[in-house]
Amino acid sequence: MTLAEAKAKFIADWGRFGTNWGINRTMAQIHALLLISPDPLSADEVMEELSISRGNANMNVRELIDWGLVQKVIRPGERKEYFSAEKDIWKVARQIVKERKKRELDLMIPVLKELSEVEGDKRDKAVKTFTDTINNIRKFSDQADKTLDTMIRADEHWFLGSLMKLFAGKRD
Amino acid sequence: MTLAEAKAKFIADWGRFGTNWGINRTMAQIHALLLISPDPLSADEVMEELSISRGNANMNVRELIDWGLVQKVIRPGERKEYFSAEKDIWKVARQIVKERKKRELDLMIPVLKELSEVEGDKRDKAVKTFTDTINNIRKFSDQADKTLDTMIRADEHWFLGSLMKLFAGKRD
DNA sequence: CTGAACTTTCAAAACTTATTGAAAGTTTTA
DNA sequence: TAAAACTTTCAATAAGTTTTGAAAGTTCAG
Structure with missing residues (x-):
């Protein structure tokens, strides 16, 4: 070619x-x-x-x-x-993560909080399923929020190095 | 509400x-x-x-x-x-990662390999910039490929637990 | 200033993607 | 096996998104 x-x-x-x-x-x-x-x-x-x-x-x-x-x-x-x-792909990826987080996750987290405050009797199956699901998503989002923040701050060598070492012992 | x-x-x-x-x-x-x-x-x-x-x-x-x-x-x-x-959001996220990887990253990796084999004199600045960029993307993609595979196999508790522990000492 | 060189905007047109709903297909029941 | 109950398909259409290009805006050298 x-x-x-x-x-x-x-x-x-x-x-x-x-x-x-x-x-x-x-x-x-x-x-x-x-x-x-x-x-x-x-x-x-x-x-x-x-x-x-x-x-x-x-x-x-x-x-x-x-x-x-x-x-x-x-x-x-x-x-x-x-x-x-910017030619360094690691920087590009970090920048994209940073922007998407700002435009998406950061907007979603307060919405989830609001939704988790729905009124109603928890013994009602519909209410329980709703709040359980929202809370499950909230927990996941909060975790993702922290993980992404750390990734955004990390430098390439440290991040990939640590992650790979971490994963190395866990293969099946 | x-x-x-x-x-x-x-x-x-x-x-x-x-x-x-x-x-x-x-x-x-x-x-x-x-x-x-x-x-x-x-x-x-x-x-x-x-x-x-x-x-x-x-x-x-x-x-x-x-x-x-x-x-x-x-x-x-x-x-x-x-x-x-499926109501467990961690499973949902893993499933989405798995499918997107299959539909996107797995298709991209062979294309990058092909592109890295471009013919031409490496002393030509245009050729050098091209191959350097492609190889940079390849390295990143290969790393992402491995990391995502591991994530897909991981169970929630292990993954978040380890990642958080890993990140805990690295905040600024 | 003025006009040339350049950048930005935006309404209209082209293109892309999603949705409808009626017809065709399939499965089950009697 | 026939008809009812349900699911799937797909061509037409609607909705949404991107692109164009001409006009308006900006900047700067002379």
């Missing part, structure tokens, strides 16, 4: 993969393109490489910046803005 | 939450409904509670069964099929 073919395949696959995770195809493709670019790219270069419109490029680059995955690069003496992606 | 209000809110929120994760709203709502039902529900009850069509109910219940989150329950002496959801 030539570099050009490999690039095209990586961009297409990363884009398809992204859609499974609620990220839009173009956003994932721009991310892929920037991941494999040795140098920062301008909006025009992104448009050209992916055959997308200016508005689309702008919107999705902005969203990648919001997610903390891409940065603007200003080159001295140039008007144009350039964009470059 | 009354039970009826709480149920409605939980179903709506779980549904909204699901769409963030590439699960369709109806599927997540049916899952929510079954999670909080003390007894298995029939297709008609699901249709009625969520105001959805028969086809929609059937399709999404089937998908929940495919994901291993819901089971058919046959009651002696009754024609109708009933459906009930």
Whole structure:
């Protein structure tokens, strides 16, 4: 496979993969393109490489910046803005976990608390099943909250090293 | 909040939450409904509670069964099929991880291997950046693959207990 | 200032995905 | 075996999401 073919395949696959995770195809493709670019790219270069419109490029680059995955690069003496992606995948993964936690889990936890305070007689089977389920989800969420916070703070070597050592003795 | 209000809110929120994760709203709502039902529900009850069509109910219940989150329950002496959801959230989470891994990571790993075999001169900056990025992703994916396999096999108590103990000394 | 170079916005159009409901299929009962 | 009870399918349609591109906005050199 030539570099050009490999690039095209990586961009297409990363884009398809992204859609499974609620990220839009173009956003994932721009991310892929920037991941494999040795140098920062301008909006025009992104448009050209992916055959997308200016508005689309702008919107999705902005969203990648919001997610903390891409940065603007200003080159001295140039008007144009350039964009470059964080290349260390461990940092990328941590950043994604951090943002999703903020946008999802952190919003869900107070909702679960509210739901757990439903009124009604615990001897009523419907009430009991409801509160048991919500409390089960709450316990899980609180645990996930703590675990993810720790992961977000961890550095790669420590995290993978410890986890692997931990798991090593537990295989069946 | 009354039970009826709480149920409605939980179903709506779980549904909204699901769409963030590439699960369709109806599927997540049916899952929510079954999670909080003390007894298995029939297709008609699901249709009625969520105001959805028969086809929609059937399709999404089937998908929940495919994901291993819901089971058919046959009651002696009754024609109708009933459906009930696994209520233990740790099992639900493990099942989801297992299925997503199968549908996503397991498909991605061979693609990354193929991409890492791109031809070209390593002294070419474009080639080097490409292969470095792909190899970085491969290393991460291989690690994730192993970690997830172990998690899938782990039982709740062991996993959370060990992980928490591990993390306990590492807070800042 | 002014105008060129560039970025951002947003309404309309294209595309994608989910839902309906009636018809077809299957199983059970009598 | 026939009809009732139930489940599944799928083409049409509705709903939701993404993309376009032209217009508006911003910045900066001269």
